[in-house]
Amino acid sequence: MNALDRIGVKVVAAADLPTGNVKALLHELAELLDAWLQRGEVASIDLRSLPLSLGDYEELRAALGEGAVSASVEAIGASEVRESRYPGVWRVTHRNEAGEVVADLIEVCALPEILRAPVEDAAGGLIRLKETLQ
């Protein structure tokens, strides 16, 4: 094993360099936020569809910052909802039960859909509540 230990290992930095795409993304978010304020149009961006490097994700996290709201949802795996420092701009990260990211979105809206209680679930819950009360 000594010979193997002597082989130097260098961690590649290229994948970590920021590419400048975050700036473009923030411009797009500004437009989407404006559209929501003016016309009530909600929108979301799938981060995995964009060419973002690891450095970009760091830059994005710093740029969005943290706002007033953070929530965690447990539904076939954990989902994390964080409002950014710009109210109305939310970072929503969905994970599966193994903890792997299955969707990573930025949503521009009053409240991400995942946080709303769906009518179907509430109706099912009402039935269960009534059963317990009997």
Place this chain on the structure above:
Amino acid sequence: MDWLAFARGPGMKWAVAIFVIGVLWRLIGILLLRGKKDLSEPRSRSAWKGLRLIGLRSWPRKEFLGGTAFGEIMGYTFHIGFFAALFFYLPHILFFEDVAKGVIGVNFKQIFGVAWPYLPSGIVYFFSAVSVAALIAVLIHRVADPVKRLLSNFDDYFSWFVTFTPIVTGMLAYSHFAGPYPTLLAVHLLSVELLLVWFPFGKLMHAFTIFAARAVQGTDFERKGASL
């Protein structure tokens, strides 16, 4: 029809073969011609000194510079840019290395790492742009000057075209501009194949013949005692 598969396969194979056949046909055909026997007394016994003419003809005598300076400068600009892009861009060097390994069995990669050093790709791109600009300049000059226009024939224009196209398509492929890369690469390779096929049959043969021509004339002059 997969153009890239054709360009990387039979297209290149046949273009290179036709190039080899054509160049050898023309060179051997010229070199084996019988020259006129010079029966006079030679002024100098060391006619080989006349080979200096190959170098001396690289720049015109100052008496002629007035009319030829533009062409000379543009010519050098084009050729230097072209050779920089052709011979100092790594993918091209790998191609030539591969040919050398296949034909003469010398594996330059094993001996030297790479056959010769290569330039950063951005520099190659710059040189390509410079040579394209020079090509456009000489074409405009050729068309605008009435004497040159009168003298120009199909060979002049077509040779210009088959030289211009590989450089431009190479730049397009490298910069991934205007289309998917595999298509751009196929177009670049096909344009190179066109150049190779036309090469032996037009004025592009000057690449080989200028050296032979200057050598013959130089040794002739030296023998006669004329100044070079």
Place this chain on the structure above:
Amino acid sequence: MTTLGDSLLASGISRRAFLKFCTALTSLMALPPGMAPAVAQALAKAKRPSVIWLSFQECTGCTESLTRTSSPTLENLILDMVSLDYHHTLQAAAGFAAEEAREHAMKEFDGKYLLLVDGSIPTGDGGIYGTWGGESFVDILEQSVKGAAAVVAIGSCASFGGLPKANPNPTGARAVSDLVKNKPVINVPGCPPIAVVMTGVLAHYLTFGRIPELDAQGRPVAFYGETIHDRCYRRPFYDQGKFAKTFDDEGARSGWCLYELGCKGPITHNACATVKWNAGTSFPIQSGHGCLGCSEPDFWDKGSFYKALATTSWGDAATLGAAAAVGVAAGAAAAWMARGRQDRIAKEK
């Protein structure tokens, strides 16, 4: 057939979880996230289709890749979404019972089942190089496509012929699209294809009931629209001209471009550079090895994996030797004729 919405509800997931699943599915299918509600609506109404999987001349790598789809629940839900009525390798039944199950499914869902094929089909010598229970793969495929709604050719062998078709192709291996002419065929090539690409393509069909947009090679544009080179994180090094020369030199350790080591990324269409493998862990170039071009046709016969893209195309020494001989002969003949003319002229004087 019950709807997918019904079967998902029956499995006990809440509406909220179903919506999360649809969001993830939309992302998986490379659709804009705004389409998640449409996906949810379509899924709730979609019928649970029958899927028949035929494995022909293959190495089982495609099945391996698919069953390694990372998560226990979300991606497997997609597989749970289908009624996998026949999978030659995975299913428990065997022998006659298995073949009966296949025939039963084909009859019951005639015109509606999805046929998944992996492996090439050997056609040489009457197709004897691949048989089940005495029937050749050629015949089984022909019978099975009759009632299929669409055919998905999984992996490079089914899509283009793959390894069995490589020179000299002793078994006469052919691609699915060579033999199936009257049904829509989706090619999902790769050796193997990326797991999420396979599930994404299936999900698209199951959700929308139609095949996704295909390119000229029959591959879904959503996943095969770009080359590896287009999205490779090592592009800055390619653009600058920093190339690794060997697998362990300074350049290789600094993560430089692998062009000189034979990377076929520039001419290969696949999603490896973005989606990556094993839940986004890595892909060949990130691990230091050039792309093999495994999702392109005939990649086995396109020259060595370790010779750069710019090489191997000039022919061979024998051809050039012959060309040189022809050239010299032609030149000598031309000179001889010219000399003859010179002599004639000299004589006339």
